[in-house]
Amino acid sequence: MRRAFKFLFWALKVFLKILILLIIVIALAGWWGLKKVGVKEPKLFGVTYSARNAEDFGMSRTSVFTEILDDLKVRHIRLPVYWTEVEKENDKYDFSEIDWQLREAEKRGAEIILAVGRKLPRWPECFVPEWVSAKKDRNFEETELFDYIETTVERYKNNPALKIWQVENEPFLPFGRECSLFGDKVLEREIAIVKKIDGAHPVLITDSGELSFWVRAAKRSDIFGTTMYREIWNEYLGFFTYPLPPQFFRAKLALTELFAGKRPAIVSELQAEPWQKKQSYELSPEDTLSVFDLNQFKDHIIYAKNSGFDEFYLWGVEWWYWLKINGHPEIWNEAKNLF
DSSP: OHHHHHHHHHHHHHHHHHHHHHHHHHHHHHHHTGGGOOOOOOSEEEEEOOHHHHHHTTOOHHHHHHHHHHTSOOOEEEEEOOHHHHOSBTTBOOOHHHHHHHHHHHHTTOEEEEEESSBOSSTTSBOOOHHHHTTOOHHHHHHHHHHHHHHHHHHHTTOTTEEEEEESSSTTSOOSTTOOOOOHHHHHHHHHHHHHHOSSSOEEEEEOTTTOOSHHHHTTOSEEEEEEOSEEEETTTEEEEOOOOTHHHHHHHHHHHHHHOOOOEEEEEEEOSOOOSSOGGGSOHHHHHTTSOHHHHHHHHHHHHHTTOSEEEEEOHHHHHHHHHTTOOHHHHHHGGGO
């Protein structure tokens, strides 16, 4: 009974959010003619790369990154600086992997978005070291979080490959395992730390493309980033396709600009991999391709171009490479046309 009530409450919230956004966006689309944006050739495509996700697939963290640079020839990459990996013990930092990634990027003229914070790309969303979480002390966690961000920004503020700082990932979206939100004040403190140390690089703040209103994130950003998902899996509904036209995102941005002002906006996470009940690395290549294949990859790129944005960071490059080395190179090869 409780589960049924929980489902109905969740479904109602999601339905109302989407309905309200659709009504507003459709009205704006008609008013400003935004539905006529049409296909627009983006200025750039990039990827998000998570070394820990590559390792989850059983692959070499360094080899996959090198292939992304040299075979795909990607020149715009978003890299998470996982707190759990760079500070496994209090005040004992190990940035060797990030150092190496930035050196390799610089050699090839690639530009990097470095993401810092406790909530970063990839499951389980929140990455808090055990020595912090074991304390179960919110004030202690915040203090140590600020220290890790300060140390990271000090280290990389002058790195030639650095293009943008991202602070937290979708900080206003309640999603993830044991991943409670810390709220506006903590986020603002994190942003202030980054800007105080490095005033030369802009700060990216991201939000859910489908489930958030964007204003809270956008008004705190130098650059705003949205996700763009089409097919997802949910424990209540199973597989679900968002009934949203691509123009929804451009019109939603226009609405956001009314309240938060104009600023550069990018798609920081464009779905280019399957979303299933299990993680893709827990399944066979064939099982994942039954949910998201080459045709869907192409469709998502066309959909993105119709949204009117200029920059897209694709989500799923580790999966493409895993498919490639397991006899399914089609998506990897198709992606080469983007970079």
